[in-house]
Structure formats: C-alpha cells, structure tokens
Amino acid sequence: MKRQFPKVHDLAPLMKFKKPEINGKKRRLDSALTIEDLRKIAKRRTPRPAFDYTDGSAEAEISISRAREAFTDIQFNPAILRDVSTVNTGWDVLGAPVALPFGIAPTGFTRMMQTEGEIAGAHAAARAGIPFSLSTMGTASIEDVKAANPNGRNWFQLYMWKERERSMALVDRAAAAGYDTLLVTVDVPVAGARLRDKRNGMSIPPALTPGTVINALPRPQWWIDFLTTEPLAFASLDRWSGTVAELLDTMFDPTVTFEDLAWIRDQWPGKIVVKGIQTVADAKAVVDLGVDGIVLSNHGGRQLDRAPIPFHLLPEVATEVGNDTEIVLDTGIMSGADIVASIALGARFTLIGRAYLYGLMAGGEAGVDRAIEILREQVERTMRLLGVVALEELTPAHVTQLTRLAPRARTAERV
Numbered sequence: 001m002k003r004q005f006p007k008v009h010d011l012a013p014l015m016k017f018k019k020p021e022i023n024g025k026k027r028r029l030d031s032a033l034t035i036e037d038l039r040k041i042a043k044r045r046t047p048r049p050a051f052d053y054t055d056g057s058a059e060a061e062i063s064i065s066r067a068r069e070a071f072t073d074i075q076f077n078p079a080i081l082r083d084v085s086t087v088n089t090g091w092d093v094l095g096a097p098v099a100l101p102f103g104i105a106p107t108g109f110t111r112m113m114q115t116e117g118e119i120a121g122a123h124a125a126a127r128a129g130i131p132f133s134l135s136t137m138g139t140a141s142i143e144d145v146k147a148a149n150p151n152g153r154n155w156f157q158l159y160m161w162k163e164r165e166r167s168m169a170l171v172d173r174a175a176a177a178g179y180d181t182l183l184v185t186v187d188v189p190v191a192g193a194r195l196r197d198k199r200n201g202m203s204i205p206p207a208l209t210p211g212t213v214i215n216a217l218p219r220p221q222w223w224i225d226f227l228t229t230e231p232l233a234f235a236s237l238d239r240w241s242g243t244v245a246e247l248l249d250t251m252f253d254p255t256v257t258f259e260d261l262a263w264i265r266d267q268w269p270g271k272i273v274v275k276g277i278q279t280v281a282d283a284k285a286v287v288d289l290g291v292d293g294i295v296l297s298n299h300g301g302r303q304l305d306r307a308p309i310p311f312h313l314l315p316e317v318a319t320e321v322g323n324d325t326e327i328v329l330d331t332g333i334m335s336g337a338d339i340v341a342s343i344a345l346g347a348r349f350t351l352i353g354r355a356y357l358y359g360l361m362a363g364g365e366a367g368v369d370r371a372i373e374i375l376r377e378q379v380e381r382t383m384r385l386l387g388v389v390a391l392e393e394l395t396p397a398h399v400t401q402l403t404r405l406a407p408r409a410r411t412a413e414r415v
C-alpha cells in the first residue's frame with residue numbers, strides 16, 4: 001500500500017469543531033438522547049434518598065423490571081411503501097383532544113425530586129398540548145397548577161383518606177378550578193414496601209444526617225435549590241414529619257370498596273377514571289359501574305410486587321371492555337416505541353411517571369420539555385417506520401408480543 005503525508009487541505013474538511021454550548025443545562029439536556037440518558041443525569045444530580053424514592057419500587061422490584069422487559073420483548077410488524085411525510089400524533093381522549101398519545105402521571109412529593117416540581121410539569125404539559133395530572137400527595141396546590149396550565153387539560157388524582165370530607169373537599173376544589181378528569185387510584189389499600197427508602201432512611205422532609213451530608217457534597221445545586229426556595233409543603237395536607245410509608249398508612253382508608261367508587265362517581269361532574277386495574281375481572285366490574293376510563297397500572301411497581309404486567313393484560317382487556325370504556329396504560333414506559341405499541345394493542349392513552357421525573361431531576365422544567373421531546377420524536381419515528389400516519393391506523397397486527405414468561409399450565413384443579 002502506497003502511503004503519503006496528509007495534506008492540510010485534505011484535513012480541513014474533516015475538522016468539524018462545533019461552537020461550544022456555554023449553557024451547561026442545555027448542553028447536558030441536549031446530550032440526552034433517551035429517557036435512560038436522562039435517568040443517568042438525574043442520578044448524578046439528585047441526592048440518593050430522593051432519586052431512589054423515584055427510581056425505586058416495591059420489595060424486590062420485580063413488577064417494574066418485568067413491565068419494562070415486556071416492552072422490550074415485542075416485535076413491530078411494519079407496512080412498507082406508504083406516504084408517511086406527515087404524521088398526526090393526536091386524537092381525542094376522554095372527550096377532548098390531546099396532541100400526543102401520552103400524558104403526565106400523578107406523582108407525590110414532586111418538589112422533593114427537584115424544586116420546580118409540579119409547576120414545571122404543568123408548564124411543559126401546556127406547551128406540549130398534553131394533560132397534566134396532579135396527585136393528592138402533590139406539592140403544588142390545585143389552583144397553582146391550574147394557573148400554570150390555564151388553557152390545557154388538568155386531571156386530579158384522588159386517594160380516599162380516612163377523613164373523607166377532606167378528600168372530597170379536594171375533589172370540589174378540583175372541579176371548581178376546571179379540572180376535567182378525576183383519576184381514582186385504587187391500588188394503595190396500604191403502602192407498598194419500598195425497601196430502598198427504608199435503607200436510605202428516607203423521610204419527609206429529607207433529614208440532614210451524616211450520610212445525607214456526604215451524599216450532598218457532589219450535588220450542591222439540588223441543596224441550593226432546596227434550601228433557597230419555599231419549604232416543601234403538601235398541597236392538600238398539613239406538614240408531615242416521618243417516612244412516606246407511615247404517612248400513607250396513617251392517612252389512607254383501607255376500607256374503600258366498589259360502593260364508595262360509585263358514590264365518588266356521583267360527586268364528580270367530569271370524566272372519571274379508575275387507576276390501578278390489574279385483572280380482566282376488575283376491569284369489567286368497574287366498567288359495569290359506568291366509569292369513563294380505566295388505567296391498567298401496577299403503580300409503576302411501587303405497590304404489589306410480582307403484579308400482573310399491564311402491557312400483557314392489555315389485549316384481553318381491550319377485547320373485553322375496549323368498546324365500553326377508554327383504556328389508559330402505564331408502568332414501565334421508557335420510550336415512544338412503548339407508547340406506540342400500547343396504542344396498537346388497544347390503549348387510547350398512556351401515562352408517564354418516571355420518564356417525566358427523570359427529566360425533571362435532570363434539568364427542571366427544561367428537563368421535562370426534553371423528556372417529552374424525546375418521546376415525541378420516538379413516537380413519530382416509530383409510526384413512520386411502521387407505515388402509519390395517524391393513531392387510528394395502528395392495529396394489533398403491528399405488534400407481536402414475544403413471551404419470555406408464560407403461565408405454566410395448571411395440571412390439576414384443586415377440589
């Protein structure tokens with residue numbers, strides 16, 4: 001092989017020096033190409049108890065890892081030679097339009113993850129044209145969230161407390177503020193065992209122990225934000241000092257039944273959706289009560305461990321009740337492809353919990369924008385590559401669910 005000295009004029013076109021981005025946050029967020037990238041940035045920047053509270057789930061964390069695995073274990077079946085130059089990612093959900101087939105799930109204690117909290121989520125949702133859900137355990141008030149997303153859709157998530165009048169006072173406030181949908185969460189009769197929180201000694205508000213101080217040293221920005229903004233307070237309850245599990249078990253009513261659900265339905269003027277459906281039988285039972293929608297969810301794996309995988313339940317639930325109610329799905333969504341697959345198998349909508357919170361912890365409001373942008377690009381690209389230009393065109397034939405886990409046949413029924 002004949003060699004030669006490189007000449008300067010040959011090298012010049014190869015040298016591409018980009019103008020450095022001086023805004024550190026923008027640089028950081030632009031470098032994230034996936035939700036997993038945002039998660040890694042979030043982990044670096046957030047004190048361990050707060051990051052683990054968000055990232056972790058219950059017991060051995062099997063529910064969440066199986067839910068994510070179920071999304072990995074699919075095959076997409078594309079159609080070729082379609083004109084996919086323009087693609088529409090919106091349609092109507094629960095009686096009003098959404099620009100994307102996902103919305104922000106209700107999450108508690110959000111300002112503890114990053115001080116901009118729910119308001120950042122509501123602003124980002126407003127910009128993206130998607131619903132924002134405020135949790136009963138939220139750290140911004142019903143009215144402040146409405147003010148942050150005045151023209152968009154706000155949903156309120158209800159936990160029924162032992163003191164019912166207080167829960168229902170919140171429901172009245174949400175109705176008065178113009179929230180259009182009530183999500184009634186039914187999978188927390190008692191708190192799940194979040195072992196990471198126990199191991200970290202996670203408390204509300206975060207305690208300053210020698211361990212947290214050492215962990216804080218490389219994460220000064222979080223602490224500066226935390227100590228120089230309004231103290232963490234709950235939108236809907238008085239100050240609390242203790243662990244999350246203690247708080248949940250003190251407040252939540254473990255006696256709530258189907259009759260209570262029917263009663264709540266009669267109190268609420270808007271759409272009502274039951275969040276935390278985990279079997280076909282329960283899906284049918286709540287649909288018989290006349291609810292407008294159900295969320296197939298195991299609470300992001302934070303309650304019952306080894307729970308049914310919502311994405312695996314979806315096809316059968318869609319067959320059984322898909323014509324009578326709107327099916328929303330969450331738990332484990334880390335990519336736009338997961339969302340497209342869910343719509344194809346019969347979901348009308350999906351919710352993102354951690355995907356939004358990783359963005360929030362990685363960069364406040366701009367980080368939530370980035371998370372939504374990543375998912376939006378993935379949704380659009382996946383649809384185009386499947387040869388569809390509208391959500392209505394997605395069908396079960398576009399997705400094959402591969403089985404890693406299948407129930408063992410029961411050999412003999414016990415008598």
Ligand SMILES: Cc1cc2nc3c(=O)[nH]c(=O)nc-3n(C[C@H](O)[C@H](O)[C@H](O)COP(=O)(O)O)c2cc1C
Nearest residue numbers: 054105106107108135185299300330331332353354
């Ligand atoms: C940190 C955190 C707090 C949550 N708090 C609530 C809550 O207050 N009420 C509720 O109904 N669900 C809550 N959830 C569950 C979410 O609404 C949603 O079901 C779940 O996050 C979906 O799974 P994903 O995180 O994999 O997207 C919470 C989830 C997380 C991660």
